[in-house]
Amino acid sequence: MTGFRASGDLSVMDLKMDALLLRAVDYGENDRMVTLLTAERGKIGAAMKGVRKAGAKLRFASQPFCFAEYVLAEKGGRNTVTQASLHDGFYDLRTNVGAYYAAACVTEVCDLFAMENMAAGPLLVCAVTALGEIEQNLAAPDPALVKFLAEAVMLAGYPLSAGDCPVCGKKLSGRRYFDLQTGAFNCSDCAVGVPASPSTYDAIRSALYSIDKTFPDGEGAHAEADGYRRALRLLRAYIAYQTDAALPALSQYVAL
Ligand SMILES: [Zn+2]
Secondary structure (H helix, E strand, O other): EOOOOOOOOOOEEEEEEEEEEEEEEEEEEOEEEEEEOOOOOEEEEEEEEEOOOOOOOHHHHHHOOOEEEEEEEEEEEEEEEEEEEEEEEOHHHOOOHHHHHHHHHHHHHHHHHOOEEOOOOOEEEEEEHHHHHHHOOOOOOHHHHHHHHHHEEEEEOOOOEEOOOOOOOOOOOOOOEEEEEHHHHEEOOOOOOOOOOOHHHHHHHHHHHHHOOHHHOOOOOOOOHHHHHHHHHHHHHHHHHHHOOOOOHHHHHHHO
């Protein structure tokens, strides 16, 4: 929603959008610069004045993982948050360090894949869903994070599949290989890419099935806990290979 109002010489445009806070950096005495993920405009930067003061009305909206309806005043190409009404603060994430770091991986990857002035509705939905799922299962955030990363890479245009060997057509058994160029697993005879365990493959299959219930033969796909952890390492390597991004939060998370 947008609206214009006059303010001196420069016109001010109000933007009202649902957004997830991806990043916040302190500046000045009491201010923060935030990076928001919106459906309509993708990534958008905005100043939040005075939010570091104790008791500041909009303090909540400058916190990590805040999902809110933000009102931004846009003037001369700069945005300032003037109002916010909370949808979900995901506050329980702060009670568990592992879940908190998993959530930080979600916002880090959104920050990487989202662009300014490019609609990002599906990524926003996927990220907010993931934060909710991580919050619902604080002790075991890996399956939700694998599902999020799998969906996010595909939304960003990188393929990801876990079927039969795409090179020779054989059904996979035993050790597999993951091709970092094509995002597909192949067999130990073809052996293209990096080695991957059956449990890694199972975790990716289970994520693909939870994203799309029509995924062939995916019903009942599940993986052991270490499979999800290995799948996270694989997805980190895949994203790093495709984008050259350092991914500090995800790299630290998979090293835990
Ligand atoms: Zn093969």
